[in-house]
Amino acid sequence: MFRKVLIANRGEIAIRVMRGCRELGISPVAVYSEADRNALHVQMADEAYLIGPPPATDSYLVIDRIIEAAMASGAEAIHPGYGFLAENAKFAQACEQQGLVFIGPSSASIELMGDKTAARRAMQAAGVPIVPGIDRFLQDDEEARQVIATMGYPVMIKAALGGGGRGMRLVHDAQQLAEALRAARSEARAAFGDPAIYLEKYVTNPRHVEIQVLADAHGHVVYLGERECSIQRRHQKVVEESPSPLMTEDLRVQMGEAAVQAARAANYRNAGTVEFLVDEQRRFYFLEMNTRLQVEHPVTELVTGIDLVQAQLRIAVGEPLAYRQEEIRLRGAAIECRIYAEDPAYNFRPSPGRITVLQPPAGPWVRDERGVFAGGDVSPFYDPMISKLVVWGGTRQEAIARMRRALGEYVIGGIKTTIPFHQWLMDDEDFLAGRLDTGFIERRYHPQAAPHDELTEDVALVAAVLDHWQATRQAAAAPISPSAHESVSPWKLAGRVDLMRRRG
Ligand code: MV4
Numbered sequence: 448m449f450r451k452v453l454i455a456n457r458g459e460i461a462i463r464v465m466r467g468c469r470e471l472g473i474s475p476v477a478v479y480s481e482a483d484r485n486a487l488h489v490q491m492a493d494e495a496y497l498i499g500p501p502p503a504t505d506s507y508l509v510i511d512r513i514i515e516a517a518m519a520s521g522a523e524a525i526h527p528g529y530g531f532l533a534e535n536a537k538f539a540q541a542c543e544q545q546g547l548v549f550i551g552p553s554s555a556s557i558e559l560m561g562d563k564t565a566a567r568r569a570m571q572a573a574g575v576p577i578v579p580g581i582d583r584f585l586q587d588d589e590e591a592r593q594v595i596a597t598m599g600y601p602v603m604i605k606a607a608l609g610g611g612g613r614g615m616r617l618v619h620d621a622q623q624l625a626e627a628l629r630a631a632r633s634e635a636r637a638a639f640g641d642p643a644i645y646l647e648k649y650v651t652n653p654r655h656v657e658i659q660v661l662a663d664a665h666g667h668v669v670y671l672g673e674r675e676c677s678i679q680r681r682h683q684k685v686v687e688e689s690p691s692p693l694m695t696e697d698l699r700v701q702m703g704e705a706a707v708q709a710a711r712a713a714n715y716r717n718a719g720t721v722e723f724l725v726d727e728q729r730r731f732y733f734l735e736m737n738t739r740l741q742v743e744h745p746v747t748e749l750v751t752g753i754d755l756v757q758a759q760l761r762i763a764v765g766e767p768l769a770y771r772q773e774e775i776r777l778r779g780a781a782i783e784c785r786i787y788a789e790d791p792a793y794n795f796r797p798s799p800g801r802i803t804v805l806q807p808p809a810g811p812w813v814r815d816e817r818g819v820f821a822g823g824d825v826s827p828f829y830d831p832m833i834s835k836l837v838v839w840g841g842t843r844q845e846a847i848a849r850m851r852r853a854l855g856e857y858v859i860g861g862i863k864t865t866i867p868f869h870q871w872l873m874d875d876e877d878f879l880a881g882r883l884d885t886g887f888i889e890r891r892y893h894p895q896a897a898p899h900d901e902l903t904e905d906v907a908l909v910a911a912v913l914d915h916w917q918a919t920r921q922a923a924a925a926p927i928s929p930s931a932h933e934s935v936s937p938w939k940l941a942g943r944v945d946l947m948r949r950r951g
Contacts, residue, residue, distance in 0.1 A: 448764055449473050449524050452550070453517040454488070455538075456528030457507065458818030459835060460742070461488035464526045467756030476520045478513055480506035482826045487818055494520055501828045507531045510538050517547055524548035524763060526756075530830065533739040536561060550763040552738050556713045560736045564607050564645050566713075570733045573712035575705045578724065578732040580647030588628055591646060595624070598648045604628065606635035607643035610735050612682030614638050617649060650732065652884045653724040655679070656691050657737075658706035659747045661758055662715045667768045670703035671751045672777045674720075674743055677883040678872070680795065685865070685888065686872065687743035688782045689750045692843065692881025693725065702731055709736060718744075718759050742785070742835065745814060749781035749839040780843040782850050784872075788831040790863035792894050799827040804860030808853035812839040815853075825862055833864065843881070847873055868892065 452468050453476040454461045465475040465488070477492035482501035489495045496516035499506035506512070508531055517525055525547055527533040539554035551557070560566050567582045579598050584607050585591055595602055604627055606614035614634045618627045628644070636642040659671040675691030676684050690699075706721035713736065720741050722734040744755045753775075762768070789795040805821040817834040819825060825833055838853055840846030851873045857866055872878050877891060 449522075449548070449760065451476060451520060451522045452524045452526055452760070453478065453513070453520060453522040454492070454526050454528065455507070455513045455532055456526075456530070457483055457486060457488055457829065459816045459832070460528040460530075460740075460818075462491055462818055463816055464528060464756055465491055467754060467760060468526075470754075471757055471760055473760070476516070476522050478507070478516050480828075482828050485823065487820055487823065496520065501826070503531065503829065510535075510541050513538075514541055514545055514547070517542075518545065522547070524550055524760075526550040526759070527739065529739050529742055534561065534737070548763050550759050551717050551740075552713075552715055552719065556715050557738045559713050560738050561610075562607060563605060563609060563735060564643075566735060567645075567733070569712045570709055573708045575709050575712070575733045576731060578647040578650060578734075581645050583645065584643040585628070585645055588625055591624065591628060592621075594646065595621075601649040601651075602646050603649045604631040604644055604646045606631065606639055606641075607645055608639040608641050609635065614644075650724050650726050652886060653726055654691070654693060654884050655722065655734075656693070656702070656725050656731070657720045657722045657741075658702055659741075659744070659755070660706050660710045660715070660719050660721060661753075661755075661762065661768060662710050662717065662719065663762050663768045664716055664765055665767045667771075668707045668710045668715070669768060669770065669772050669775060670706050671747050671753060671775060673699060673702065674746055675883065676743065677885050678878075678887050679885055680888050684743065684785065686782065686784055686869070687746055688780065688843070688846075689746040690777060690780060692883065693729065698729060698731070705731070705733070709733060717762050718755055742832075743783050745816060745835065745837040746781040746783050749812075749814070749837065750777045750779060751775060752778070779839055779841045780846040781837060781839045782843075782846045783835050783837045784850060784854070784869040785832055785865070786834040786836060786857075786859075786869070787865045788825040788833050788862050789865055791865050791868035791892075792863075795865070795868075797827065797831055798863035799825045799831065800862045801825075802833075802859060802861045804858055806856070806858035807834070808836065808856035810853070810856075812849060813853045814838070815857075833859070836869075847879065868894075 448471050451474045454464045468475040474493045477489050477495040478498045479489045479495055480499055480501050498512040525542055532538040534557055536554040536557040539549040539557055542549035564582050567577050570577050581594050601619045604616040616627045616631045618624055631644050632642040635644055655676045656673050658673050662668040672689055673691050674687050674689045676687045678686040709721045718740050720737040723731045724734050725731045748755055788798045790798050801824050802819055802821055807815045814837045815834055819833045838846055838849040840849050854866055854870050
């Protein structure tokens with residue numbers, strides 16, 4: 448096994464990877480930006496290297512600085528975590544060239560999956576179902592019209608180097624087409640430095656179901672069941688679970704075998720995820736392959752009992768997989784709630800700042816993956832995810848009850864978090880019934896609108912002060928009465944929240 452591994456990341460995932468390292472006797476090395484001098488991942492490492500100023504483009508994304516730190520520390524390998532350089536083929540290549548093991552797939556596999564049209568061609572050749580569409584960059588508007596003539600509207604225009612929903616455009620009819628193509632090209636150029644686009648038939652009300660795979664360096668590939676990721680907001684996953692409520696034994700085998708085919712076609716090695724869209728008739732289509740460890744990997748760990756970080760390290764050092772497909776069993780159900788430093792009552796607006804109070808949940812089958820601590824700061828420079836609360840239960844119902852319990856225990860003070868959203872979700876009728884699709888949040892989540900114009904805020908403020916004054920007088924007259932507390936309206940509450948926020 449490696450003796451020393453550098454982790455080219457921060458926050459909860461850097462800590463998660465360090466834990467996997469320690470359990471295998473590996474010494475973890477951290478890197479950090481000036482904004483992260485006091486961060487938890489730095490405190491938990493054996494050594495830490497400063498790599499630059501706060502913006503990620505000047506620190507966590509600078510390949511040379513990270514390679515330098517790895518060489519200086521004597522690390523044999525680099526784990527990229529997720530985000531930052533995890534799917535950067537140039538970074539994987541730089542590691543390869545310096546004799547450092549990149550804990551992930553080859554730079555060639557990353558590159559193949561990075562070009563979404565090349566990935567579609569490879570999948571089609573391997574017999575993996577793809578959404579009808581074209582498999583090359585669109586040459587001109589006329590080609591778009593010809594392709595659409597064979598499959599009809601609506602269609603989705605996508606950036607060839609896109610992914611994760613950026614630069615996508617839905618087109619309903621021929622009148623919208625020319626303008627959509629123009630806008631998509633210019634967006635693709637701005638976001639990815641390349642205006643290349645392609646298009647697919649639009650799948651309506653799809654579900655997002657992904658399959659975890661592990662591939663070793665000896666040609667063995669296994670799938671570890673699925674994760675249901677349909678609950679998203681602006682292409683940002685919010686809740687994931689395994690198994691998917693829509694899954695059947697049959698469909699799991701079909702999708703699992705398709706995912707293994709996909710991995711083989713990409714000559715894939717290490718942990719990877721094959722994303723599928725599942726339509727209302729439960730037909731499934733390859734969407735993209737994520738060539739990294741994913742945020743939501745713990746739900747798979749909890750239902751399979753396999754430590755994915757340790758599996759990555761073992762694969763990277765050349766060990767063969769210790770299990771065959773038939774030996775992989777899925778047990779019970781796991782759910783992950785991503786807790787963000789955002790205010791769900793105000794359209795999920797960012798809420799960075801100092802965490803003053805932190806009382807995380809614990810107890811049976813509760814796992815909280817955190818990168819923050821009481822007294823620490825949530826930096827506006829990086830991703831606002833502060834924790835992943837993950838629970839396991841014997842059944843989906845038990846897991847939901849446990850999640851409700853754990854959310855109720857969680858206390859985070861000083862910043863707003865998405866905990867109230869998750870509490871709402873765990874009681875939502877459609878969620879409980881497993882009726883999910885990618886439009887779920889937009890369709891169902893409409894928290895009490897909070898006042899947001901200046902005049903209304905002032906009126907609410909005065910109302911809150913009067914209410915508070917009256918409640919205090921009532922309380923003085925009848926100290927045991929709970930009524931003033933229980934009858935608080937959302938309107939008054941919004942006013943009080945603002946009172947505290949704005950006037951100290
Ligand atoms: C689609 C689609 C419908 N039809 N492609 C969004 C993220 C990116 N990976 C692909 N995405 C989609 N591609 C076709 N042909 C709908 C989506 C989509 C979506 C997919 C997964 C999870 C959430 C989503 C939310 C909106 C749209």
